[in-house]
Amino acid sequence: MFSQGHAGAGAYARVGVETGVMGANPHRLILMLYQGARKAIAQARMHLQQGNIGPRGEAISKAIGIIGSGLQASLNKEVGGEIALRLDALYSYMMRRLLEANIAQSEAMLIEVDGLLATLEEAWIGIGVEAARMMAQQGQADTQR
Template sequence: MFSPGHAGAGAYARVGNETGVMNASPHRLIAMLFEGARKAIGQARFHMQQGNVGRRGEAIGKAISIIESGLQASLDRNVGGEIAERLDALYSYMTRRLLQANIKSDESMLIEVDRLLATIEEAWTAIGPEVARMAAQGSAETMR
């Protein structure tokens, strides 16, 4: 089905992803989760448009897994307080909408969740420079 060149490219991509994860800051890891969830939703939309129910379900399942086991699980309710609680509720809503999208084959629900993720991702990206500055400041104080 695939040529040996494709297998090599796949292996290279896996090594690149693993290296990226291993070298990523905590802030970057969350950004990667947003990217992965949105990519899975994009794949689900494609498969929905193609009428490929099995692949659509797999992609939606992947998006749900990233949201629940990645984004939602990483929330620190003790530090994040009300914001973490609201994000927790929003992530739960997103997973319900993704399940409904799969059951009803409703692309508008996929678009809705993608837009919600995009909004949070944009805010997360915007705080990146401040997070990096604080991390650098913390490292400098630790070295003293």
């Protein structure tokens, strides 16, 4: 009885996410990856607390996939230089810690990775605000010429 409604709600949510992705600029896409990884870690913590082994593993796998196939894969190490190389190493560390958290059933490790992602997410938001401000100033300068 509830499965059809649940499937409909899931389809609606997927459309919302897909629409958000299609309309997002590159900065927004990275922000969405940070948010998605953090949401998966929150779900993993919930499942860990409830003793749901399978769903916990699925949520951790989702977070690892977002970090590896999304955040880490988006790095341009040639252009990004040392910052990109350090982020690459940090993303590898996070994925390893998530794997260890699943094996050890460690909420502390999940919290650690979430904290790292939260710090990066906050910095990324700050970069976006600053970039928008600089672009607005550039636009004003161009119109004054």
